[in-house]
Amino acid sequence: MPTNDTLSFTELERRLRAVPDGPAGILNTPPLYRIANMVGGAGLIVALIPLVLVRLIPAAPWMITMVQIGFSVMVVAWLPVYVRQLWTLVASMWRWRQEQAEQLDHDRPEFEAIMTWLCQQPTDALTECQRMVALAHRQLVAKLGLLAGGLDRLGVLPALVAAYLFLRNVGDILDMPTWELLIAAFLILLWLIIVAATLMRIRLQFYEALLSEALTAKAQSGAVAQ
Incomplete structure (x- = not known):
């Protein structure tokens, strides 16, 4: 059985995931926004179901209501995610030189440790x-x-x-x-x-x-x- 010192992709991935994000962590999606992403995806599926059913059975008012509810949930859930991503993108572009230098300074010792392990x-x-x-x-x-x-x-x-x-x-x-x-x-x-x-x-x-x-x-x- 491989140990933590044995070369394997599982161990390499574990070491990479253990590296702290540093300044680039702002690009990660917070848990609350991940939930919003899933809720928005569920809303999209709910909105698409009537579009398929109407090809199989006669259209009914509840189908329109279902589509409206699904799209409303999708917009409400995905809008904050989109706004945050847009804000993060603009902020990162505005400070890209400083953030890039800070991220490289943060990553260098972490990846040197991984390279030392690989060289062994x-x-x-x-x-x-x-x-x-x-x-x-x-x-x-x-x-x-x-x-x-x-x-x-x-x-x-x-x-x-x-x-x-x-x-x-x-x-x-x-x-x-x-x-x-x-x-x-x-x-x-x-x-x-x-x-x-x-x-x-x-x-x-x-x-x-x-x-x-x-x-x-x-x-x-x-x-x-x-």
């Missing part, structure tokens, strides 16, 4: 882990390309297009064309998948960078010793 690992183990990360990254990129093509470069645009399709029919939401409903639902799902895959790519690239740096440091230390 056998070179063969580091190389094998690096190969596994590179392989996993290539597979993830291939899967994302098969699913989304180049849409991952569009950022939040698919979600904005979906929101536009819903808002342009807000006056008579139950009569929203089926093709628009399908496109909007697909774009929202696609955007969520792209976000998750992008976060996974960033983490894999981070793993690979740390392992490459550790291998380089071990090679340099070995050359100096000779």
Whole structure:
């Protein structure tokens, strides 16, 4: 069974997660806002259910009420989250030089400790882990390309297009064309998948960078010793 000193991705992730956030912690979503995100997502689902049911059964007044309640919950829950993210973005852009310097000063000793641990690992183990990360990254990129093509470069645009399709029919939401409903639902799902895959790519690239740096440091230390 691996110990805390044995190289494994589980142990590497544990050490990375143990690093304090520092000044960048302001970008993290507080627990209350995470709950608001979930409530807003539930409101969106409630609002979408009548749009599907109306294709199967005759429209009824309760469907409109359900859509109105769902969208109201979504807006009320997501509006504070959006305002906070916008404020955080503006504040970070305003002070980016100072915050970047403070974050680097904070991260340097933390990651030096992680690099020291990595450099204590056998070179063969580091190389094998690096190969596994590179392989996993290539597979993830291939899967994302098969699913989304180049849409991952569009950022939040698919979600904005979906929101536009819903808002342009807000006056008579139950009569929203089926093709628009399908496109909007697909774009929202696609955007969520792209976000998750992008976060996974960033983490894999981070793993690979740390392992490459550790291998380089071990090679340099070995050359100096000779």
